[in-house]
Amino acid sequence: MQELKTKVVEYSPSRVQELVREHFEITAEVKALPGYVDLNFQLTDTLGKRFILKIASADEPLAELDMQNAVMNYLNGQDLQPYLLPEVIKSRSGHEITPLKDQYGRMRQLRLLSYVPGVFYCEHKALGCHHHSQLGTLLAKLDVSLQGFSHSAASRYFDWDLKHAKSVIESKMGLITDLGQRQQVLKILSGFEQQVIPFMAELPQGVIHNDVNDYNLLLSNGSRDAEVIGLIDFGDMVHSHQINELAIACAYAILGSDSPMAIIKAITLAYHQERPLNGAELWVLLPLIAARLAVSVCNSSEAILADPDNEYLLVTAKPAWAAISSLLKLDAKSVGFGLQRLCLTQEFGSDTGGLAGNVSSERHRDILSQRAERLFKTLSVSYEQPLIIERGQGQFLLDENNIAYLDMVNNVCHVGHCHPSVVAAGQAQMARLNTNTRYLNDNILDYSQALLDTFPESLSVVMFVNSGSEANELAMRLMRCKTQSDELLVVDGAYHGNTNKAIEISPYKFNGAGGEGAADHIHIVPMPDPYRGPYKGMSTESGRAYADSVQRAISQLQQEGKQLGGYICESLQGVGGNVVMPNGYLDSVYRAVRAVGGVCIADEVQVGFGRVGSHWWAFETQGVVPDIVTLGKPIGNGHPMAAVVTTKEIAEAFVTGMEYFNTFGGNPVSCAIGKAVLDTIDKDKLMHNARDTGGYMQRCLVKLQETFDIIGDVRGLGLFIGVELVKDANLTPATQEAKALIEWFKSRNILLSLDGPFNNVLKIKPPMVFNKDNVDYFIEQLLQGLSQINA
Incomplete structure (x- = not known):
């Protein structure tokens, strides 16, 4: 980079004046301008x-300079009004490029x-x-026009091409001396790998400007009424994904x-209205914006180390770090x-709300047929x-x-x-060893210790199986070995799996369609439902009061001379309607069961691993x-x-x-x-998120309840x-309305389903990364859906 200093000295204003007179027959005053690679005057x-x-x-290849001239000539011949672009001026000998x-x-x-006259966007x-909307429109019109342009030099490898962001970041982030900033770049890299790379094959490609930054974009004047009128500097052109054009412009605009986000939305919507974006392009946009900023700070770190006196290299570094911090607070x-x-x-219009792809197709029909x-x-x-x-992500x-659907039920x-x-943990171990x-x-x-550390001290032995159904089968065998009895108390409406034994202990199945009723050794106790039940x-x-029914069932078994084997209960009722049991219920039940030698079994298949927010296991909420x-x-x-x-x-x-x-x-x-699941729950603070986001959602729902x-x-x-829908004060189930609401949500790209004995309860149990922005969208759509039902 010492070479840069000598170049500036060599091409002094007087020397430039001589060159201009010699090659263009122009007598001019000369003012040096900043530049990243070229010398500009x-x-x-x-x-x-x-x-x-x-x-x-x-070092700059002649072919790349020819490409810059070619694209300016090409675009100036297109209908890009009202935008102004530089025009190439030939020398006195008729050449567009003059060797020196x-x-x-x-x-x-x-x-x-x-x-090109105007006020720089940054100024x-x-x-x-x-x-911002005008910027989006310019970008889209530019990219549409460039679809007809090609040049051999456009296929070059270029550090600033976002196609190569992963390798550029990996090779240069070690040059970032601040460890906190390096961690931020690592987080951007992780997001790029997860949310961009899998979609690259579905991103349209073409030649792009690749550097519509706030120093290359011009407005007509400095007033509020100024128009975006011009674009300069085609030195970063490359054949790449077209969405990168939008991402790069957004990165500088923010x-x-x-x-x-307000700026990104304005630019993106305006762009989309001129050059429609597909689902993948919109999905990857934010991580691409972050990646551009990461590439920028990585390249700046490299350049600054080589040339610490070049102030132009520092122009965007500080605001880029601020923008990175801001974007990393968002869920991409x-x-x-x-x-x-x-x-x-x-x-589709505001009345339908559905996104592209949310329609029946020949492929749908073929899959259903097969x-x-x-x-x-x-x-x-x-x-x-x-x-x-x-695909599934987050x-x-x-x-x-x-097209993405917000999963609120998985x-x-x-x-x-x-x-x-x-995924990485499974891939790495699968590539190394899998045996028995x-x-x-x-x-x-290692895993058994980590898992047992989340349980109360007395629960200190673990056996691994393959499904919740198999786990409940094994629990029944353990119960029998301990008590020598198969007599089991089950909660009405409960579901414990799909094997023969699991169905045998699941009233939801054996008392449902196709079921054969309870076996002689299965004894149903009422669901402790504080909303619909008697108490x-x-x-x-x-x-x-609900626990008294369990005591009565135990007393009946004793009268019949039968030994109780145990009591099984989902710690929160799932298919029963997402029911939370009243305080003290399990404590009273467990005391009664243990008093006659039975064992107490908690089914945490649906509700464990911190979902309740306050504890690792839902049974802990009952003490x-x-x-x-x-x-x-x-x-x-x-x-x-x-x-x-x-x-x-x-x-034993x-x-x-x-x-x-x-x-x-x-x-x-x-x-x-x-x-890896346990580590992720801890590292990503997902229990805290469940408590915080879940509490926020319940408060929003209760407020909505005041209106509907x-x-x-x-x-x-x-x-x-659980959100239970009813028609009247008699709690008549609003089953049809609930079903209509589920279809409404689907049309709004929300996935939900129903539970409860009357199929009228919205069951909400999303992945634990669900956040408050997701809640806001759900509440907004629930409000609209309920308004339509009322109408």
Whole structure:
């Protein structure tokens, strides 16, 4: 970079005047301008006409300079009114590029361009929303025009091409001396890898300007009424993803702003109205904006180390770091979802609200036909027009057109769909070893200790299985070994799985369609429902009143001379309607069960792992410690695994001489994935988020309840919430209205479903990364949906 200093000296104003007179027959005053690579000079001739003279670096390929001239010639021949672009001025010998030899004998190239008048975007003091919209319109018209342009040099490798952001950031972020800033760049890199790279094949490509920054964009004047009129400097042109054009412009437009999203939305919507964006482009936009800023600070760090006296290199570094800090506070996936709604709903009108792709297609019909032919007919699908879902990211599912749906019902992908840490843990272990528990391996020990550390001290032994159904099967065997009895108390409406034994203990199944009723050793006790049941409210008195029914069932068994085996209960009722039991219920029940030698089993398959927000396990909210706990669903974030946790005493009773071996239970891959889930819950503070976001949602729902009588009850803990819809004070279930609301939500790209004995309860149990912005969108759509029902 010492070379830069000598170049400036060599091309002094007097030397530049000589070159201009020699090659262009122009007598002019000369003013040096800043530049990243080229030497730039403003010329003013004797009549006051201005020009820009550019002397290229000796390293700059001639083909790239030719491309710059070619694109300016091309665009000036297009209908890009009212925008002004530089025009290429030929030398007296008729050439657009004039070779020069510097004092070291190296070739440099001289070019003269017309001057584009105006006020730089960065220097305008009264920028408003209409300027951002104008910027979006300019970008789109530029990209549409450039679709007809090609040049061999456009396919070059270029550090500033966002296609290469990953490698550029990885190679240069070590040059960032501030460790906190380096961590920020690492976070941007992670988002780029997760949210951009998988979609690259679906991003349209073309030649782009690649540097519509606030020093290359011109406005007509400095007033509030100024218009975006001009664009200069085509030196960064490259063939890349067209969405990068928008991302780069947004990255510079938000510098110094306290409201980056307002600017991004204005620019994006205006761009979309001229050049429609597809679902993938909108989904990746924010992480691309962040990546551009990260590339900028990485390249600046490299350049500053080499040339600490070049002040131009520092121009955007400080505001870029401020913008990075601001963007990292946003959830990029929620922003992508919002941008899709902002832009794509415009195509359908405000009355429909649905996004592109949310329609029946030949592919839908073909898949349904093949399912009917090849799969069991007992497999159901959701919605009148079923969705084709091809990707999952965070709290969103994406369809075949990369249109995102806010997933509010999938408690299986607990820490978020395809969480990169969980995926990486599974991939790494799968590539190393997967076998069974007959071989010694540290994975099962590390994971079992980490899992048991979340439980009360007495629950100190764990067995790994493959599903919640299998976990509940094993719990039944443990109960029998400990008590020598199969007599079991179950809660009405409960669901514990899909195997024969699990169905046998699930009133939801054996008393439902196709069921055969309760077996002789299964005894149903009423659901402790503080809203619809006979004892209202969450008081300890209500809890004890419901527990009395359990005591009566136990007394009946004693009268019949039967030994109670145990009592099983979901710690929060799931299919029963997302019901939270009254205070003191489980405490009274457990005392009664243990008094006659029974064991207490807590089914945490749906509600464990911090979903309640206040505790790791939902049974803890009742102040009890079970004898057996069954786990499933969220334990592996979608990977098929489950577990049974119990006391040493019950585990010892299971040692009867019959070996228990599970081929896949506790395998190294499952254990690596399970450990990653626990680590992610801690690292990402997901329990805190469940409490904070869930509490916020319940407050919003209660406020909405004041307006809509159809909302009979709002209940829940953390991110396990039920909204029961009723028609009147008699609690007549609003089942049809609830079904209509589910379809309404789907048309608004929200995925929800119903539970409860009357299928009238909105069951809300989203991935734990669900946030307040997601809540706001859900509440907004619920308000509109309920208003339509009222109408």
